[in-house]
Amino acid sequence: MTRIHGILNSWNDDRGFGFITPAGGGKRVFVHISAFTRDALRPEIGDILSFEPKKAADGRVQAVAVHGPRGTPRSRPYPALVGYLVIAAFVAVAFSLSTLWPISRWFVAIFVIMSVACFVAYAADKSAARAGRWRVPEVTLLLLGILGGWPGAVLAQQWLRHKTRKPSFLGPFWVTVVINTIAFALLSPLPLGDLVAGLLSR
Structure with a gap:
């Protein structure tokens, strides 16, 4: 399946979901925390992501197999x-x-x-x-x-x-x-x- 790149422009950290705006334009795509790969860091607004689009039972397109930023953990507010x-x-x-x-x-x-x-x-x-x-x-x-x-x-x-x-x-x-x-x-x-x-x- 073709992967799509986009930017996470909305994220509710408490509820674990947000929306991705595809780089090529189009409607925002729903993404849930469970769709991220295990090696991805905790999502933040502005992250560049790649994902596979999948149509849910309600007809809404959502992101699956989401790849996000990896590697060194993000900076913390206090050391x-x-x-x-x-x-x-x-x-x-x-x-x-x-x-x-x-x-x-x-x-x-x-x-x-x-x-x-x-x-x-x-x-x-x-x-x-x-x-x-x-x-x-x-x-x-x-x-x-x-x-x-x-x-x-x-x-x-x-x-x-x-x-x-x-x-x-x-x-x-x-x-x-x-x-x-x-x-x-x-x-x-x-x-x-x-x-x-x-x-x-x-």
């Missing part, structure tokens, strides 16, 4: 190192607090369990996005993060290359990180006065 440093700093501060005043094991357990749950939720959402299935609501991902799962979310964003190019999500996400960190400090059994005294005594 992976930033996320790793935030996690490292949080762990370092928590460890320092534990040397001055015992921190309940429940705190550690909550962060570990929620981080694993958050990582799994990100993985499920990415899998659903590629297959065109029902997505994990973003509010659920943010809720898991604010409840202590944000370290797992940071790892999932970088390792799975998911939710790293959407400012409307990343903004609220980092707000949840700040809120969770503040809540951890307030719920910590270490009084602020003891912390200051302990630091000054060193």
Whole structure:
């Protein structure tokens, strides 16, 4: 079958579909995320694509066997190192607090369990996005993060290359990180006065 080249001029990343304008002109062609080859990067408006046209059951022409940009992942809004440093700093501060005043094991357990749950939720959402299935609501991902799962979310964003190019999500996400960190400090059994005294005594 003859392949056609075109430009992706419309894309809904949450729902996983968009429209391609053929290079030779003509009506826009519907394309679903499941039609892309596995080695293609996540679609973005402006991508040059090649595809095979196929008439669907409703008579509408849609793109199949879509080849998109390959190779090096696209740039991310924040380097992976930033996320790793935030996690490292949080762990370092928590460890320092534990040397001055015992921190309940429940705190550690909550962060570990929620981080694993958050990582799994990100993985499920990415899998659903590629297959065109029902997505994990973003509010659920943010809720898991604010409840202590944000370290797992940071790892999932970088390792799975998911939710790293959407400012409307990343903004609220980092707000949840700040809120969770503040809540951890307030719920910590270490009084602020003891912390200051302990630091000054060193």
